[in-house]
Amino acid sequence: MSPPAPRTTPTGTAILALLRKELLLERKVPQLVPAMALFSVITFVVFHFGLQRRSVDGEIAAGVLSVTLLFAAMLGANRLFVADKDEGGFDAVLLAPVDRTALFVAKAVSFLVFLVALEIVMVPAFALFLLGPGLTLEMVGQIALLLLLADIGIAVIGTLVGALGIQTRARDLLVPLIALPLLVPVIIGLARGLAPILVDGGAGDLAGRWLAILALYDLVFGLLAYAVFDFLLDD
Amino acid sequence: MYGTRLGPLSLVTVVALVGAFGLAAFYAPMDADQGFSQKIIYVHVPLAIVTLCGFVFGAIMAMKHLRTRDPRYDLKSYTAIHMSLVFGTGALITGMIWAKASWGVWWEWREATLVSFLIVFLLYCTYQPLRFSIEDPERQARYASVFALTAGAFVPVNFIAVRLADAYIHPRVLTTSGSGLTPEMNVAFFGAIIAMGLLFATFWKLEMTNKHTRFQVRALKRKLGGDDVTIGGGRSAAPRYIEGPDGR
Amino acid sequence: MNETLPDNAGYVAAAYLVFVALLLIYLSITAYRLRNLERELSELSELADGEPKVPEPAAEGTSSP
Numbered sequence: 001m002s003p004p005a006p007r008t009t010p011t012g013t014a015i016l017a018l019l020r021k022e023l024l025l026e027r028k029v030p031q032l033v034p035a036m037a038l039f040s041v042i043t044f045v046v047f048h049f050g051l052q053r054r055s056v057d058g059e060i061a062a063g064v065l066s067v068t069l070l071f072a073a074m075l076g077a078n079r080l081f082v083a084d085k086d087e088g089g090f091d092a093v094l095l096a097p098v099d100r101t102a103l104f105v106a107k108a109v110s111f112l113v114f115l116v117a118l119e120i121v122m123v124p125a126f127a128l129f130l131l132g133p134g135l136t137l138e139m140v141g142q143i144a145l146l147l148l149l150a151d152i153g154i155a156v157i158g159t160l161v162g163a164l165g166i167q168t169r170a171r172d173l174l175v176p177l178i179a180l181p182l183l184v185p186v187i188i189g190l191a192r193g194l195a196p197i198l199v200d201g202g203a204g205d206l207a208g209r210w211l212a213i214l215a216l217y218d219l220v221f222g223l224l225a226y227a228v229f230d231f232l233l234d235d
Numbered sequence: 236m237y238g239t240r241l242g243p244l245s246l247v248t249v250v251a252l253v254g255a256f257g258l259a260a261f262y263a264p265m266d267a268d269q270g271f272s273q274k275i276i277y278v279h280v281p282l283a284i285v286t287l288c289g290f291v292f293g294a295i296m297a298m299k300h301l302r303t304r305d306p307r308y309d310l311k312s313y314t315a316i317h318m319s320l321v322f323g324t325g326a327l328i329t330g331m332i333w334a335k336a337s338w339g340v341w342w343e344w345r346e347a348t349l350v351s352f353l354i355v356f357l358l359y360c361t362y363q364p365l366r367f368s369i370e371d372p373e374r375q376a377r378y379a380s381v382f383a384l385t386a387g388a389f390v391p392v393n394f395i396a397v398r399l400a401d402a403y404i405h406p407r408v409l410t411t412s413g414s415g416l417t418p419e420m421n422v423a424f425f426g427a428i429i430a431m432g433l434l435f436a437t438f439w440k441l442e443m444t445n446k447h448t449r450f451q452v453r454a455l456k457r458k459l460g461g462d463d464v465t466i467g468g469g470r471s472a473a474p475r476y477i478e479g480p481d482g483r
Numbered sequence: 484m485n486e487t488l489p490d491n492a493g494y495v496a497a498a499y500l501v502f503v504a505l506l507l508i509y510l511s512i513t514a515y516r517l518r519n520l521e522r523e524l525s526e527l528s529e530l531a532d533g534e535p536k537v538p539e540p541a542a543e544g545t546s547s548p
Contacts, residue, residue, distance in 0.1 A: 160381075160385065164365070164378055164381060164382065167369060167374060167378065168365065168368035168369050168378075169368045169369075169370070170364065170368040173364070174361060174364060174365055174368060177361045177364070178358070178361045178365065178382070181354050181355075181357045181358035181361075181389075182358060182385070182386075182389055184354050184393060184396070184397075185392055185393055185395075185396035185397075188396050188397065188399075188400045189396065192400060209399060213395075213396050213399060213400075216392070216395075217392060217396070220388060220392055221385075221388070221392075224384070224385060224388050225385075228301070228381045228384055228385065231301050231377050231380070231381050232377075232378065232381055
């Protein structure tokens with residue numbers, strides 16, 4: 001947020017500036033993505049022992065992948081606003097003559113980028129360690145589409161709940177407790193959509209209904225979070 | 236004043252509730268399929284419907300609070316969600332008893348409505364802890380309203396998602412309203428819903444009156460005793476009225 | 484429900500008992516609150532007609548309410 005602000009900065013410019021700040025920060029001092037990626041790999045190991053399987057496919061595979069993604073994302077959502085609170089990022093945005101929702105959009109988009117970065121590590125690790133059927137290019141495309149739609153929902157909810165939790169005294173407890181029930185529809189869409197893709201012996205086709213659930217979810221909560229985020233900053 | 240008309244309202248509630256349960260017991264016929272255990276729907280489904288309506292009402296009040304910043308709306312929203320949690324507990328327990336009576340298990344994942352209800356209930360269970368963990372009353376009210384609004388929008392989305400998730404794999408175990416009911420059953424059923432709604436309204440009003448009275452007493456205490464009077468309790472999850480004791 | 488009750492009648496009774504129990508629990512909570520309110524009110528009346536502390540209270544307050 002260093003650029004000297006004119007009277008009012010257009011929202012687009014503000015979003016880009018904030019987004020650049022987030023991405024720069026993560027590139028200079030990687031924090032979220034390595035932690036989430038490491039967590040996801042450890043979780044696969046835990047699942048290996050917990051499920052007592054050397055490889056998984058179908059519904060179990062879909063479940064392992066989506067649950068791991070969700071829990072890794074909780075880790076990220078918890079940390080998303082810590083720097084802003086501790087080091088005055090919130091105040092800076094409030095002082096700057098910009099639309100406050102710029103902060104929401106920038107945070108959500110950067111969280112989305114982090115999630116995609118996480119999946120670039122997580123999905124190959126999953127295929128290497130646990131997944132029974134080998135990945136084909138077509139499968140990768142379908143998985144990527146589903147994951148992207150799920151990521152949007154997770155990023156929106158993660159940003160909203162992360163901002164909600166940051167000012168409370170029990171942040172680490174509250175964020176997953178609020179976000180997990182809110183994300184149940186995402187898990188439904190993601191797990192149900194992934195299951196037929198990950199079956200042994202030839203991928204089934206991707207059902208449009210799960211994409212529709214995820215897209216509907218993203219749309220509703222994207223708009224809602226955009227509308228209410230303002231109230232979380234007003235101090 | 237929130238207490239006005241509380242008396243007549245509670246009288247109407249008693250009459251409606253007794254009437255509806257009387258209809259359910261003696262007027263509505265036995266269900267052909269499920270027999271006697273079907274009678275549970277006259278308490279379970281109204282509880283669940285009223286709970287969900289209470290959550291939605293809480294969301295509407297939260298929206299008004301965010302728009303006007305009037306703490307009275309926060310109090311209304313808080314009370315509605317609070318009462319809905321109580322009603323929701325009843326709906327879950329009676330739902331489990333119904334599952335046991337109908338299918339022999341205490342929990343049935345195929346019953347999409349019950350599952351959705353559980354998810355919504357678990358989400359709202361975090362409402363009180365959220366409030367409790369924010370100290371500043373103004374911020375507490377604001378954040379709680381954001382939560383109430385988000386959760387209120389979540390209710391229909393969640394129901395659609397869970398219903399879609401199930402429809403393909405399993406046949407619907409049972410339909411909760413309408414289709415399977417004879418006209419006599421419908422009379423008792425809708426009567427029970429109305430009665431339960433009245434009960435909710437009575438409790439809500441009672442709770443509002445209670446809270447308002449306590450605020451008034453505290454304000455009076457402050458006025459009479461000055462600053463060295465201890466006003467009960469430290470932090471609380473309940474809204475703290477900031478305004479004066481004059482009733483409205 | 485006149486001749487012989489089916490054997491799952493207990494569950495129906497249980498469901499309605501849960502409802503009644505809920506009402507009674509709420510009643511007891513309300514009673515408890517009423518008791519607190521009564522206590523606060525009696526404190527209040529002591530304040531009102533007991534020794535009035537200072538003619539102008541809350542003048543040199545340190546904390547804002």
